[in-house]
Amino acid sequence: MSAGVGATAAIGVRDHCGWAMLVAIAGGPGAPQVLRRERVSLLDDPALPDQPYHAAAGLPLDSARELIARVEQCARRSAHDALASAVHQLAQDGHDVAGIALDLGAVGAGRMTLPGELATVLSKHHYLHGAEGELYHEALVEAARCAGLAVSRYDFKELRGIAARQLGLGVVERVDGLRSQVGSPWTRDHKDAALAALLLLDGGSS
Template sequence: MQSACGIIGLMTASEWSAGSRDNGRAAALGCRAHTGWAALVVVAGGFPRPEVLLRRRAELGDPAGRVRRNVYQAARGLEPAEAAALVEAAERVAAEQAAAALGGIVREAMDEGVVVRSCAVVVGTFSRGVPLESILASHALAHAAE
């Protein structure tokens, strides 16, 4: 079963179902990614009187420090296979960190009697279809990809 923001595995199906049936106050989760971190905010109250209920900074980098924050810049000097492996490792770490942060803020909202019923994610304009070789060949594209 999918939970908030379409992320599978943030919560068990029973945790999500319990929260969905809860008569708690409805809220929305907003996310904005930055290089190595994301801003998370839970808002309730609607357009006329929005109320920020929770605000968190989610670190998306490798907590062990094995993969550095500006991974595309770091990958620019590597052989293609090594660069691809580094970028994939950073993406994996970021996805794991994001899932943990999203799950944490949704659970925290539920503990406060708030049910996250929708999610918005602000994304940049960078196209995911750009080949890695093109990204690594351009300093500007490497920054945009991060």
């Protein structure tokens, strides 16, 4: 599960509320190689809810804002620690990390903090999911920038089509087939992270 020393790597991230799957890839779309894969915590305090906007709905507004701020702070710290550890281990193995690839998500969805706007987010269920997703996206983006890494974002809902167009037919099947290289588990989260990392390595536009 390694490539030659000195190979440039990219880290693809498939994040969820409170955790993420990280996959580090080297090589090109014709022969991708998995350097690292791991599930990492984006919220290392078990006392905090991984869906803070849902938990804050129904609380007084000041209490809701305080709870969300605590989760944001913890998510930033956890994302920084997870990404720094992954980059350090890759560097120890002789790999330069070109950047990280994230889901585009609903950029800015529900992330409204001015007076009155948070109340609107908390009152509409579809805003809650967008706000929580973007909270973790922002934590990862900040962690990447602190580590000096480029950030590319892709629409993961369209990722397989984007990869096929930009990296060539057959790349999706090759990534799916990496299970034979790395063994189980090799889930859709792993595959999406790997495809996004390959797009970044290839210089694909976000």
